Structures are given as C-alpha cells and as structure tokens.
Amino acid sequence: MKNNALLIIGIGNEFRSDDAAGLIAARKIRQLNLNGADVIENNGDGADLIEKWTGREKVILIDAVLSGSEPGTIHKFTAPGSIKPSELFKFSTHLFSVPQAIYLSASLGNLPKELIVYGIEASSFGPGTHISEEVEIAVNNIVNLVKKII
Amino acid sequence: MRNKTIKVDYLARVEGEGALYLKIKNNEVADVQLQIFEPPRFFEAFLRGRPYSEAPDITARICGICPVAYQMSAVHAMENAFDVEIPSGIRELRRLLYCGEWIESHTLHLYMLHAPDFLGYDDVVQMAKDHPDIVKKALRLKKTGNDIMNLVGGREIHPINVKVGGFYKVPAKKDLMKIYDEIKWARDTAVETIKFAASLKFPEFRQEYECVSLVHPDEYPFNEGRIISTKGIDISPEQYDFHFREEHVEHSHALHSRIRERDNYLVGPIARYNLNYDKLTPLCKEIAEEIGLGHEVYNPFKSIVVRGIETLYSCEEALRIIENYQMPDKPYVDVEPSEATGYACTEAPRGMIYHRYRVNSEGLIEDAKIVPPTSQNQKTIENDLRNFVPTVINLPEKEMVWKCEQAVRNYDPCISCATHFLKLNIERE
Numbered sequence: 254m255k256n257n258a259l260l261i262i263g264i265g266n267e268f269r270s271d272d273a274a275g276l277i278a279a280r281k282i283r284q285l286n287l288n289g290a291d292v293i294e295n296n297g298d299g300a301d302l303i304e305k306w307t308g309r310e311k312v313i314l315i316d317a318v319l320s321g322s323e324p325g326t327i328h329k330f331t332a333p334g335s336i337k338p339s340e341l342f343k344f345s346t347h348l349f350s351v352p353q354a355i356y357l358s359a360s361l362g363n364l365p366k367e368l369i370v371y372g373i374e375a376s377s378f379g380p381g382t383h384i385s386e387e388v389e390i391a392v393n394n395i396v397n398l399v400k401k402i403i
Numbered sequence: 404m405r406n407k408t409i410k411v412d413y414l415a416r417v418e419g420e421g422a423l424y425l426k427i428k429n430n431e432v433a434d435v436q437l438q439i440f441e442p443p444r445f446f447e448a449f450l451r452g453r454p455y456s457e458a459p460d461i462t463a464r465i466c467g468i469c470p471v472a473y474q475m476s477a478v479h480a481m482e483n484a485f486d487v488e489i490p491s492g493i494r495e496l497r498r499l500l501y502c503g504e505w506i507e508s509h510t511l512h513l514y515m516l517h518a519p520d521f522l523g524y525d526d527v528v529q530m531a532k533d534h535p536d537i538v539k540k541a542l543r544l545k546k547t548g549n550d551i552m553n554l555v556g557g558r559e560i561h562p563i564n565v566k567v568g569g570f571y572k573v574p575a576k577k578d579l580m581k582i583y584d585e586i587k588w589a590r591d592t593a594v595e596t597i598k599f600a601a602s603l604k605f606p607e608f609r610q611e612y613e614c615v616s617l618v619h620p621d622e623y624p625f626n627e628g629r630i631i632s633t634k635g636i637d638i639s640p641e642q643y644d645f646h647f648r649e650e651h652v653e654h655s656h657a658l659h660s661r662i663r664e665r666d667n668y669l670v671g672p673i674a675r676y677n678l679n680y681d682k683l684t685p686l687c688k689e690i691a692e693e694i695g696l697g698h699e700v701y702n703p704f705k706s707i708v709v710r711g712i713e714t715l716y717s718c719e720e721a722l723r724i725i726e727n728y729q730m731p732d733k734p735y736v737d738v739e740p741s742e743a744t745g746y747a748c749t750e751a752p753r754g755m756i757y758h759r760y761r762v763n764s765e766g767l768i769e770d771a772k773i774v775p776p777t778s779q780n781q782k783t784i785e786n787d788l789r790n791f792v793p794t795v796i797n798l799p800e801k802e803m804v805w806k807c808e809q810a811v812r813n814y815d816p817c818i819s820c821a822t823h824f825l826k827l828n829i830e831r832e
Contacts, residue, residue, distance in 0.1 A: 300542055357538070361538060
C-alpha cells in the first residue's frame, strides 16, 4: 500500500547521552505540526524500521553516528548508495542495525524511492540523559533543514 | 599444519561482544575458552535498596530481545515471596505475552542469524538477495510476536504494562481478536518454517547433555513448573541454589553455572523439548513426526528445528488463549509486601532463567540474584566446541572457523544478558 506522506524517523536511545539526538529531533519536528509528514521514533530495531517505511515514497532518518569528525557535524547520506553496511552506525542495541535494515530492504525491494539519512556526529554514547551542546545545535539545524524540505 | 594460532576478531550474529579462544596442539584441542570480557553490568547490585515493585521494569532492561523473561521471573519471584495467588485470567495473559516473546525471538534467530550459516551466506542481507520471499515471511512472523507483546505488554521492547500482581491494564477480547487472524497466518507459516529448518543440512554430531528445564503437569513450560533434569533433578525453584552453583572463571566476566554434584548442563529449546515433548500440541507432534525429529534431540545444530517447533507451539497457544479469553475484572491483585525471600524460574527463549530476591519489611530489595540462560550454557558451549573441533579440524581454516562460530550460534547466545560478548581466536601450536 503506497503512502505519499513524508515519513520522518528519529532513531536513538535516550539513556545514552548523544545517542538521543534522533529522538529529540523527531520530537521537535513533531511539535511543528507540519502538514503532510508523519513523525515516529525508533530505538534502532532494523526489522521495525523496514516495516515502518515499507510502502513509503519518501523517508528521512535521523540518527547519531560516530565517524571521528567533530561532534555536531551533520552527515547526509542517500540510501542505499552512500551508506556502507556497519559504517558509522555502530551503536545499535539490536543485531540488526540501520545500514543492515537499508540493505536488507533494498534486497527485498521495499526500500523507499527516496531515503535520506541525517547522521549527527556524537561526542558521547555513555550512560546518561544529557546531550552535548554541539549535538543540540546540530539537532536544531536538522529541524530547520526538514522544515525547509517540507 | 598440526600446531597453529588462528584469530577471528569478531563473531557476528550473536547478541553482544566477547571472544572465543581455541588452542590446538598436535591437531587436538588443548583448550577452549569462551572469553566474556565486557565488564559486569551490576544489575543485581543496583536492585538493592529499590522497591520490590520496580524489579520487573529494572530487570527488563537487561535485554532488548527477551525482556519478558526478566519481567515474568521478577514478578513471579516477588509473588512467591509475598504468597500472592494469581487468578487464571492474568496467568493466561502472562502466557500470551511469553508467546509473543518466543515468536519474535525464535524467528529472529532462526531466520536472520542462524539460517545464513546453513545456507552459506555471510548474513541475512546476502540471503535476502536470493531468498527474498523467505526473509519477507520471517519479518512478518517476527512482527506477529511483536504485535502480541505490544498489545499485552504495552510496547514490544521493554514492555511497560507488567506489574507484580498482574498488569496495569488488561486488553479487551476485541483488542486481542484484532491480531487473531494474523496469528493464524503465523501458525501456518510456523509449520512451513519447521519444514524449512528440517531441510537444512546438519553435521553428524551428538552430545550427551544433562538437559534442565521447567516441567509443568499440563503445559509446555513458560512461567511455572518444577526444575527437572534428565539425570534426576526434580526440585522447586526455591531449591535452585542447593543444586546449581555459579562460579567465577578467569576468562569470563559472566559466571559459569554447574550442577553442584556433577558438571555442566543444557538449558534452552532442546532441553525443553526433550523434557516436555508430551506437552506439545498434536500439530507440533505431527510435524515433528513428519520431519523425523524424534522425541529427543541431542544434536545442537538441530536447535534451529526445535526453535521452529516452539514457534509453532507459541502460535497455537496464543490462539487458544485468545479464543478462551475472558477479560479479568481487575487487571491485578493487590500485593502486600513483607520481609521475605522469593524465588522463581521461567523459560526465556534461550532457556531457564532464575531470579531470587530478599525483600525487607518496607518492601525494599536487600539482595538479588539473577541467573540468565546464556551464562548457564557457557560451559556447555565450550564442551560442544571441544568435541566438535576434531570433526572439522582438517577443513580449510576459513571453513573451520565458520563451523565453530555456527556451533556457538546454536545457542542463540545472548551476551548482553550474560554480560556481553564475541571474538573468536584459535591458537594452534
């Protein structure tokens, strides 16, 4: 079943410091009450991601990443082209991570036509509910970016 | 090349991280160590001082795959401590919640993590390219389990609806009926799953396990029963500590379990199947018969088939519970805490799990002990490898390592429960 509305998925674990970035971004975007966009949160379970985006034309994923760049750096990928399996998205609490979900979905033929991933470079994935200042700024920038897209 | 060192830095498709070390000397296995090097997680320590009512929610956080096992064990242990009787309606809903967890956990392992081993793929992503229909079905089957957990548990990962004495909210029959047809589909798919699993090629390998599982007079075990072993143990969960011992070994941060008067033992699908075959449904038995599985399994590689049988059982049990369901008048029974110690064992997808809590007169936890299935199986995994390696020792190295990893994955080890785990190092000299 096709659904033309844009789907925005914020991924993360709110008890792992900057790993909450995707969730916080999703909550901020939801508060904007943008027309024509659905916003959901996900804890990084790949199987659930596939189920949620199946039938969607356009999806934006927001997740914290670790690549060695400056904290707060925003990486933009388009799937599956510019995402390598297991690269960057190391901190999945499930065996089935974001890149695996993207590649699996591509194999199954249910990957959305347009899937954009915004990765926010984190400074810490340690236990805690505080996010770093750089990541908070990046979250706000992504919220603005999404606002413009819509 | 009789003496050698082989190192594999990361063993994929198990939950968590750790290492496996194999030393081969004169073409014989000199040493096997499952090295769990992740730091301990201290759950038992930080439960101390917390109210008894928090145990199910705190312990659920031990695992994202089998949170229900922790919640169920915690509530049963507390109810055991405070002599709480649970009405049958709530008991049935707990079994339904457990069905959801078994379906989602077994399906994840069977198709996504274990099947690629047998079919020669690095992972399920590769497998999906050649077998997209199998993987699509697997995802839908797993989702059926998640749907049950969502409906009864409030959400699929770390459910929030479970409390000591029952649930915060119970679903109406019409809510459960919404997923009834999907579970029927899941039941039929589970039958196909068993036939698929049985069609895989298994190495000839038999281990003489002491199987340990809960056994209930009328049911295939989830939440309740006596602890029975194939070598004569027959005890209630209160007696667990008299018969089972946890010991520290230098190479693992997860404690090893053993039977005090003997040695290692097996928990999990094979152990449950061997001790509870007669409690399976007629359809489960019919399919087991059709594929020639027998009433007992002692080849650990066939655990994948038994997971299929247990998935079918869970679907049928879920349908039965929903058909007979009558919404309880009250979602929970009141609990009056007292100074007491409570014990419980339930059956997690990976095997029996033991919880013990000592609670003071204010209802605060003074002491907690949690023994997850993977730590109970650690020594048995090492034993399997000790006996399995000689059968693959002459294979090309890459293939041999692959087979050894597969032997570990037979257990669907959940290292985040035991602590965390897995790198594979093989040393030959």
